Amino acid sequence: MRAHLRVVAELGPRQLAELLVAVVHDGASVGFLPPLPVDQVERYWSGLLAAGVVLLIAETDGRIIGTVQLHLASQPNARHRAEVAKLMVHPAARRQGIGRQLMHEVEAEARRRGRSLLVLDTRAGDPSNELYNVGGLPGGRPHPTLSDSSTRRSSTTRS
Numbered sequence: 094m095r096a097h098l099r100v101v102a103e104l105g106p107r108q109l110a111e112l113l114v115a116v117v118h119d120g121a122s123v124g125f126l127p128p129l130p131v132d133q134v135e136r137y138w139s140g141l142l143a144a145g146v147v148l149l150i151a152e153t154d155g156r157i158i159g160t161v162q163l164h165l166a167s168q169p170n171a172r173h174r175a176e177v178a179k180l181m182v183h184p185a186a187r188r189q190g191i192g193r194q195l196m197h198e199v200e201a202e203a204r205r206r207g208r209s210l211l212v213l214d215t216r217a218g219d220p221s222n223e224l225y226n227v228g229g230l231p232g233g234r235p236h237p238t239l240s241d242s243s244t245r246r247s248s249t250t251r252s
């Protein structure tokens with residue numbers, strides 16, 4: 094499937110909220126824990142477009158089915174660097190190439206903005222590790238843990 098990809102400066106927080114809730118309730122590690130109230134998520138999206146965050150969305154038939162963020166480092170000695178964050182594809186749209194399409198486009202967007210080093214965190218063992226390996230990112234290494242709940246911890250890898 095080919096999606097239409099674009100950078101957005103203004104958001105429809107409801108559709109993005111629905112995407113994030115679906116992805117988190119499906120078990121993804123993207124910074125939130127279920128149960129996730131929609132109004133909390135809408136506030137998150139509304140406040141996101143602070144300076145230095147580029148938001149890319151993937152749409153088919155006018156519906157948002159995926160997204161990824163590029164956080165541009167602002168430190169004077171880090172203007173070559175950006176972090177890729179919150180890559181997510183709706184559970185019903187997976188394994189159709191949308192994640193790969195978003196990663197290609199976010200890399201192109203980073204290059205256009207003069208960023209030559211991309212970093213990202215992902216939970217060790219998740220499908221995203223396969224996607225990043227296929228995309229040619231160098232293998233990650235574990236670093237301090239994420240919290241899946243108040244009691245459970247997962248390692249992460251940094252690529």
Ligand SMILES: CC(C)(COP(=O)(O)OP(=O)(O)OC[C@H]1O[C@@H](n2cnc3c(N)ncnc32)[C@H](O)[C@@H]1OP(=O)(O)O)[C@@H](O)C(=O)NCCC(=O)NCCS
Nearest residue numbers: 121180181182187188189190191192193215220221223224
């Ligand atoms: C990771 C994620 C974005 C992948 O999106 P997607 O649209 O399904 O990925 P694609 O269809 O583009 O897959 C590209 C390649 O990645 C690998 N891959 C993706 N999902 C995989 C899975 N579940 N198992 C094994 N390999 C997988 C495959 O090599 C695949 O190529 P193929 O289908 O030709 O074999 C999606 O699973 C997701 O949203 N996960 C939850 C959020 C998350 O964990 N995000 C990462 C945060 S860092």
